[in-house]
Amino acid sequence: MTAKTTPLSIILRNRKALAGLGIILFYVAMALLAPVVSPYSVQYTNPSAFLLPPSGAHIFGTNTLGQDLFTLDLYGAQVSLIVGLAAAGVAVAVGTVVGLVSGYLGGIVDEFLMRVVDFFIVIPAIVFMIIIAALLGPSLINVIMVIGLLSWAPTARIIRSMVLSIREWPFVESAKANNARSGYIMFRHIFPNVSSVLYGNAMLAVSSAIFTQAALVFLGVGNVTSISWGGIIRDAYTTGALSAGDFTYVIPPGVFIFTLIFGFILLGYALEEIMNPRLRTMLKEVRQ
Amino acid sequence: MPILEVTDLKKYFHTYRRRDKSSSTIKALDGVSLKMEAGQIHSIVGESGSGKTTLGRIIAGLIEPTEGSVILDGTNIFESAKSDLRSVRRNVQIIFQDPYSSLNPRFSVRQIVEEPLKLNKIPFTMKDIGSALMKVGLTPPEEFLDRYPHELSGGQRQRVAIARSIVVRPKFIVADEPVSMLDASMRASFLQLISDLRRSDNITMLMISHDISTAYYVSDVISVLYLGKIVETGSADEIIKNPKHPYTRALIQAVPTLGRIEQKKIEIRDSIEKSHTTVGGCRFRERCLYAISRCSEEDPDLRDIGNGHRLACHVDL
Amino acid sequence: MIEIRDLTVRYGDEKNGIIALDHVSFKIKEGKNFGIVGESGSGKSTLALAIMRLLPKNSKIISGQIIFDGTDILGLKESNMRQIRGKDISMIFQGAMNTLNPLMRIEDQVAEPLLLHGTDDQEEALEAARRSLSLVGLDDKVWKKYPHELSGGMKQRAVIAAAIVSNPKVLIADEPTTALDVITQVMITNLLSDLQRRLNMTVIFISHDFPLVSQFSDLMAILYGGKVCESGPNSEILQNAGHPYTKGLRGSVPVLGGQKTLLSIPGEPVNLRSPPSGCRFITRCAYATRACESYQYSPFSMGSDHTVYCTIYGG
Numbered sequence: 001m002t003a004k005t006t007p008l009s010i011i012l013r014n015r016k017a018l019a020g021l022g023i024i025l026f027y028v029a030m031a032l033l034a035p036v037v038s039p040y041s042v043q044y045t046n047p048s049a050f051l052l053p054p055s056g057a058h059i060f061g062t063n064t065l066g067q068d069l070f071t072l073d074l075y076g077a078q079v080s081l082i083v084g085l086a087a088a089g090v091a092v093a094v095g096t097v098v099g100l101v102s103g104y105l106g107g108i109v110d111e112f113l114m115r116v117v118d119f120f121i122v123i124p125a126i127v128f129m130i131i132i133a134a135l136l137g138p139s140l141i142n143v144i145m146v147i148g149l150l151s152w153a154p155t156a157r158i159i160r161s162m163v164l165s166i167r168e169w170p171f172v173e174s175a176k177a178n179n180a181r182s183g184y185i186m187f188r189h190i191f192p193n194v195s196s197v198l199y200g201n202a203m204l205a206v207s208s209a210i211f212t213q214a215a216l217v218f219l220g221v222g223n224v225t226s227i228s229w230g231g232i233i234r235d236a237y238t239t240g241a242l243s244a245g246d247f248t249y250v251i252p253p254g255v256f257i258f259t260l261i262f263g264f265i266l267l268g269y270a271l272e273e274i275m276n277p278r279l280r281t282m283l284k285e286v287r288q
Numbered sequence: 289m290p291i292l293e294v295t296d297l298k299k300y301f302h303t304y305r306r307r308d309k310s311s312s313t314i315k316a317l318d319g320v321s322l323k324m325e326a327g328q329i330h331s332i333v334g335e336s337g338s339g340k341t342t343l344g345r346i347i348a349g350l351i352e353p354t355e356g357s358v359i360l361d362g363t364n365i366f367e368s369a370k371s372d373l374r375s376v377r378r379n380v381q382i383i384f385q386d387p388y389s390s391l392n393p394r395f396s397v398r399q400i401v402e403e404p405l406k407l408n409k410i411p412f413t414m415k416d417i418g419s420a421l422m423k424v425g426l427t428p429p430e431e432f433l434d435r436y437p438h439e440l441s442g443g444q445r446q447r448v449a450i451a452r453s454i455v456v457r458p459k460f461i462v463a464d465e466p467v468s469m470l471d472a473s474m475r476a477s478f479l480q481l482i483s484d485l486r487r488s489d490n491i492t493m494l495m496i497s498h499d500i501s502t503a504y505y506v507s508d509v510i511s512v513l514y515l516g517k518i519v520e521t522g523s524a525d526e527i528i529k530n531p532k533h534p535y536t537r538a539l540i541q542a543v544p545t546l547g548r549i550e551q552k553k554i555e556i557r558d559s560i561e562k563s564h565t566t567v568g569g570c571r572f573r574e575r576c577l578y579a580i581s582r583c584s585e586e587d588p589d590l591r592d593i594g595n596g597h598r599l600a601c602h603v604d605l
Numbered sequence: 606m607i608e609i610r611d612l613t614v615r616y617g618d619e620k621n622g623i624i625a626l627d628h629v630s631f632k633i634k635e636g637k638n639f640g641i642v643g644e645s646g647s648g649k650s651t652l653a654l655a656i657m658r659l660l661p662k663n664s665k666i667i668s669g670q671i672i673f674d675g676t677d678i679l680g681l682k683e684s685n686m687r688q689i690r691g692k693d694i695s696m697i698f699q700g701a702m703n704t705l706n707p708l709m710r711i712e713d714q715v716a717e718p719l720l721l722h723g724t725d726d727q728e729e730a731l732e733a734a735r736r737s738l739s740l741v742g743l744d745d746k747v748w749k750k751y752p753h754e755l756s757g758g759m760k761q762r763a764v765i766a767a768a769i770v771s772n773p774k775v776l777i778a779d780e781p782t783t784a785l786d787v788i789t790q791v792m793i794t795n796l797l798s799d800l801q802r803r804l805n806m807t808v809i810f811i812s813h814d815f816p817l818v819s820q821f822s823d824l825m826a827i828l829y830g831g832k833v834c835e836s837g838p839n840s841e842i843l844q845n846a847g848h849p850y851t852k853g854l855r856g857s858v859p860v861l862g863g864q865k866t867l868l869s870i871p872g873e874p875v876n877l878r879s880p881p882s883g884c885r886f887i888t889r890c891a892y893a894t895r896a897c898e899s900y901q902y903s904p905f906s907m908g909s910d911h912t913v914y915c916t917i918y919g920g
Contacts, residue, residue: 170390174452177348177382178407179374192394335786336757441873442645471644471813476857476869498786501859505867528861542787544816546858548839551795552820556788558742 010274017270020203023263027256031077038071042227051241054248061248063232064239072227073252079228080260083144084210090148091209092202095155100186100194102156103163113156120153126215133221143222147209155201162194196275203268207261214257229253289362291459291492292324292347297356299342316342317353318516321590324494324509326459329486331495331503331524333539334513340496341464343513347494348382348462349373361459378408381453385465387445391437397421397448398433404456412455420455423488424448425481443474450481454489463495467502479505500539504528512536515571518590522597532599534576570602578603606635606807607656607775612669614651614660623877625651627831628668628902631912633775633809633824638801640822640839641811642854646874647828649811650699653779655679656809657696658686673775692722695773699780702760705752712738712748715767722771737770738763740803741796758789762796769800776801777809782817794821815854819843824910827851830875830885832902837911847905847913849890884916892917 011017030037039059046066054061060069102113129146136142166172167190175185214230216222224231236242236249299317304310316339324330334340345351347358349365358365365376381404384390391400401420405412421429424447437445446466453461466482467475483506485491497503503510504524511521512535520533531537538556557575569584570576576583580603588600614626626648633639643649654660656671658678670677673694678686695718698704706714716727716734724730738748741762752760761781768776778797782790798821801808810821818825819839826836827850834848846852856868872889875881883900887893896916905918 170384170386171392173350174382174384174390175403175407177350177377177380178404178456179377180407184407189392193392335788443873471874472815473644473853473857473870476867477871479867480869500787501861504861505859505865538788540861542791543859543861544790544814544820545860546816546819546843546855548823549820550798552791554788554791558792 011270014270014274016266016273020263020266020268020270023259024267027077027081027260027263030074031081034071034074034078038068038074040068040071042067042071042075044068044071051239051246053246060252061246063235063249064241069232069249069252072232073229073256075227076229076232076253076256077260079140079223079226080210080213080257083140083147083213083223083228084206084260084264086144087147087151087209087213088202088205090144091151091205092155092198093152094149095152096159096191096198098152098156099159100163100191103160104167104182104186104190110160114160117153117156120150121157125150126212129212129216130219130221133216138222138224140223140226143213143216146222147212147216151205151208151212155198155205158197158201159194162197163190166190166193197272199275200268200270200272203264203271207264207268210257210261210264229257290323291326291361292322292494293357293359294320294322294347295357295359296321297343297346297358298354299339299346299351300354315516317346320356320513320516320518322511322518322521324492326492327486327490328509329482329493329495329507330509330511331497331507332511332513333497333500333503335498337515338513339516340498340513344382344462344464344494344496348380349376350382374408378404378410378456379459381456381458381461383446383449383453383461383463383466386469387442387449388437388469390449391445393437395436396433397426397435397437397440400437400448401452401455404452408456410456416455420451421448423454423485424451425477426451443470443478446470446478447481450485454485454491457489459492461491461493463493465496465498468498475502482506499543500528500536501543512539517571517587517600518598519572519600520598521590522595526595526597530597532593532597532605533572533601534578534603534605535572537605570600578605606674607633607809608670608672609633609652609656610670610672612652612655612671613667614648614655614664615667616651616661616664621878624880625664625831625877626655629828629831629833630669631826631833631836633807635774635807636805637807637823638798638821639807639809640818640825641809641828642813642815642818642825643811643828644813644874646830646877647813648831649813649828650779652828653696653777653809653811656777657690657694658683659690659696688722691718691773692771693773694775694777695768695771696777697764697768697779697781700784701764701781702752702757702784705760705763707752710749710751711743711755711763715763715770718767718771733770734766737766740769740800741766757785758792761785761789761793765793765796765800769804769806772804773806775807775809777811779811780813781810782812782814790817797821816858827854830880831877832885833912833914834886835911835913835915837907838909841907841909841911845907845911847907847911847918848886848915849892849917850886853889 044067049062049066051064052058052062058068058070060073063069098113102110128150133143133146172185172189175189213222217224217228217230218234232253233250241249297317297320301314301316303312320343332340332343346353352366360376360380363372363376398417401417418429421432426432426444426447467478470478479502495503495507507524510524510527511518512533514535520527520536527536528540531540534555538554541554555577557577570587573579573583582602588602590598590600593599610630612626612629613624615622615624617623641649641652666679671679678689712731712734715737716730719730719733735748743759743762743766747759755763782793785793797808800806810818812818822839825839825842827834829850834850835842842851846855853868853870857870859867870889875885881887883898887897894916900916902914904912904914907913
């Protein structure tokens with residue numbers, strides 16, 4: 001492969017991908033540098049500086065405890081990114097395994113797993129998540145698990161359909177003819193050939209997880225105790241600041257959530273675009 | 289003792305349509321028997337729908353027959369315990385038709401050729417891999433070990449497939465249309481490779497082909513399969529020089545030859561339909577130019593007509 | 606009748622692209638079947654698509670003209686080309702059986718080209734379609750069926766019916782018999798031969814199968830690596846093949862009942878991303894010399910329209 005065709009260079013040549021990556025890196029920087037860049041420490045409270053509007057001292061104003069909103073907004077990037085990436089990781093991992101097993105083994109296993117998938121696609125996930133998160137109690141791990149374990153269905157479907165076509169290819173038969181066991185075939189032969197669909201799918205899963213976490217916290221479940229953008233918006237609402245017309249409280253975290261999600265969406269679509277023609281040529285070569 | 293003995297093999301596929309509760313049976317193989325000696329190359333020639341692929345898959349142990357037995361080197365494949373089946377599997381290797389999808393695009397050549405050895409827990413060294421690659425003409429082997437299938441041509445990929453199949457020193461190889469997807473100019477060298485391997489490694493091969501001319505070039509024995517039954521079988525020379533079944537004759541006449549021909553004549557009725565459900569009698573009679581009344585009543589059996597030549601036909605051509 | 610002049614087609618951009626056809630020239634005569642022999646990478650399908658002006662978006666015609674009935678069709682506006690495509694020049698694609706719409710009845714699909722080219726009357730188009738279907742040997746039992754109800758050979762006949770329904774002057778058949786069994790192959794080539802005579806068409810038969818093309822064509826061109834090796838009358842080329850590749854192709858044709866020796870052409874097909882500088886065939890040729898490295902493909906006439914492109918004959 002010449003330098004021009006390495007995966008990274010292909011990604012970098014795609015405008016959507018560049019834009020998406022740019023946005024994501026901006027927020028990664030925000031998350032990493034929050035302790036360094038923020039004007040106040042996280043613990044700083046000043047009850048007398050109650051719900052101040054934006055000023056030179058407090059760029060985004062303060063909350064009911066007198067904490068600097070700009071500082072909180074910077075730190076919020078950490079939770080969004082951690083939960084987004086981790087929850088999406090869980091969802092994609094579970095979805096991939098389910099899709100592989102279901103697609104490859106077929107029969108009763110497939111029927112059963114697909115009914116489970118149908119269930120998860122049909123029920124309003126957010127309702128489920130609210131209930132379970134409320135039951136489990138607030139913590140970062142809990143919220144990651146809840147989102148991850150309830151969002152794997154779309155991935156499973158996508159992987160399964162790829163598996164259904166790959167498993168008919170002669171190289172799979174060849175391995176079977178040499179006494180390969182199912183597990184070996186699924187993970188050594190089939191998975192590497194279906195993994196290309198995962199990249200785009202994973203990025204979209206991240207964007208979905210980020211939004212879901214913010215929504216859950218806003219609704220009062222999930223990791224309400226950590227600093228997160230959803231939490232800031234929630235506070236704006238519950239302390240009456242929003243009804244009082246203090247829009248600068250909610251606009252920054254709202255903008256941050258949406259632009260970060262948008263960044264992952266851009267990257268996700270770009271990756272799908274890039275992978276798709278490769279998938280098509282791979283399948284076309286066979287149909288010769 | 290013959291290395292392969294197939295007796296009265298039948299494979300029926302049942303389809304059931306829920307809509308109108310109709311069921312039909314497709315008799316892909318309807319009583320096929322054959323014997324092969326070690327070191328022989330035996331070609332099964334037939335069109336699509338003749339059952340040749342099914343026959344290959346059953347002999348390779350990949351699918352089970354409805355009836356009949358396959359005895360490989362003394363072991364009845366479908367009646368052995370799981371553990372015996374594993375050793376049978378190692379002893380029968382398959383080469384597939386499509387060089388593009390028979391190799392895992394994510395495996396390197398080294399990984400592809402190593403795999404059968406690893407899966408069957410056979411100890412090996414890189415020399416074994418290298419010598420397999422050299423045997424199939426991929427020299428120097430070092431140049432190919434780390435390459436991926438998409439970096440190779442169709443002919444090279446097919447060679448890798450052969451290397452993969454000979455590396456475990458199998459007793460028997462089933463080759464399913466190994467050259468039909470290769471360019472004509474590559475086929476000759478490929479067929480030559482198969483001949484050479486047979487001589488050097490005493491490989492026994494069952495080759496499945498739709499092209500009787502490639503069968504002629506490498507085989508000792510040719511069996512012509514039509515709609516699930518062998519209609520003629522014999523030594524390659526005998527079948528080509530003295531074909532007795534109208535279908536065999538049509539197959540031979542259909543082979544493209546050099547030189548302008550306005551209308552090529554072959555001894556077969558130009559019937560457009562091809563039915564799998566000819567009831568009673570010889571299954572070829574609808575396309576046969578020589579059918580007599582007996583052909584609609586009685587399905588002819590394979591009879592010996594001398595010289596190792598066996599024929600299933602009521603008409604003497 | 607169709608003259609290909611100096612045609613060069615590239616896929617991809619200048620740095621990473623491949624030259625599928627490289628300054629290719631030959632003449633296709635009216636009423637004479639023309640065969641194009643080429644293996645993978647020869648550029649034969651690109652040539653067919655170029656004549657139909659159906660090359661994909663990532664391709665570029667770098668040079669050349671295709672003269673049809675006096676006009677350079679490469680220079681035509683798309684709206685004018687549409688008058689010709691599917692009407693005067695028709696094509697059967699590779700794997701054509703799969704280009705049938707599974708949701709349309711056969712007779713409707715065969716009628717479609719007429720309706721697309723301005724026939725307003727549905728009944729008229731259907732009548733013509735049915736005539737066309739009868740010509741290819743498909744009778745009324747088949748007309749109202751759907752593609753999945755037909756066998757491979759029947760589907761191929763239906764595709765041919767659709768291609769000839771508008772009475773084209775030229776029919777391009779790109780690998781019309783690959784994926785069909787040998788007996789159906791004979792039926793289809795006989796059919797094409799018969800149609801050619803009856804409708805007075807010029808058929809361009811493209812295939813990698815050298816003997817098959819030689820059975821069918823009056824004139825032939827043999828392509829390798831995007832260039833013409835040899836072109837001329839069928840009989841001339843068979844009796845008096847000039848190019849080593851042609852000789853190799855001829856030698857690799859199995860002769861049943863004859864000697865069991867087949868000539869093979871050593872080596873691998875050309876890597877179009879980095880083709881050799883001179884003759885494309887140099888890595889596989891038994892007669893290659895230093896001169897071949899700088900060969901500029903100047904033609905050598907071996908008599909009566911028979912042209913060879915090889916250093917053996919000077920140039």
